[in-house]
Amino acid sequence: MLRCWKHSENRLEDAECTDGGSAASPQSHFPHKAFWVSFSASLLLVIIALALTGHLGLLQPPAESLQLVRITAPDQTGLLINQSAVVDLQNDLVTFSITSPANQTSTVLFDIKHGLICYKPMDQESCFLRKMEESDYNNVHSLFQESTHKQGQIQLSRNETQRQREFLGVLAGSPVDVSTLEEPLQTLCQHSSVHWTRRVGGPGNQRLVYFCIDICFPNNICVSVCFYYLPE
Secondary structure (H helix, E strand, O other), X not given: OOEEEEEEOXXXXXXXXXXXXXXXXXXXXXXXXXXXXXXXXXXXXXXXXXXXXHHHHHHOOOHHHXXXXXXXEEOOOOOEEEEEEEEEOOOOEEEEEEEOOOOOEEEEXXXXXXXXXXXXXXXXXXXXXXXXXXXXXXXXXXXXXXXHOOOOEEEOOOOOOEEEEEEEEEEEEEEOOHXXXXXXXXXXXXXXXXXXXXXXXXXXXXXXXXXXXXXXXXXXXXXXXXXXXXXX
């Protein structure tokens, strides 16, 4: 309490100084102070929660941007080809996992943003690159359409499927430095040798086809991609 002195009949008297208003007791200040302390703490917690949510959102792509499409189709001999494609709508990526009848899996990655295809055959420590062509964009586009329509399982008919074959010659004499590749190609091929390929008419009589990878798309097109090594 603030104390003042007043003059009255030749003496000083002790009096309470109100300064034009009612005197406030010390206890009346505590609820007001407690409110601001509580408000500041709550605001700080909200800011921290928003910051953590934003950070986690940057680390993980939205779940709805990744769609899994399973495709089953018979090969030329009638055996079923089982494959799955993870469609990343946010990053323009399609990753095929193709399982052979012997239960071995090859990976084929379509990087639409950079216009590249990467083939990683089963049981090989090698990656093979080639640039995408118009037909590749059309085939991959059919997958984007199916993932948008939430079609998780696709069964292709043998009679309605168009079969194509393409030959890729491996440029073995010009290996690619893995560190120069963009993600996710760098991660896929980090422990493998990497080579460019180019489309050719066929291996010829003197060239041996080393392996083929069959890829089927929702637009009823199956492509058998066959590789052989070109002379250095």
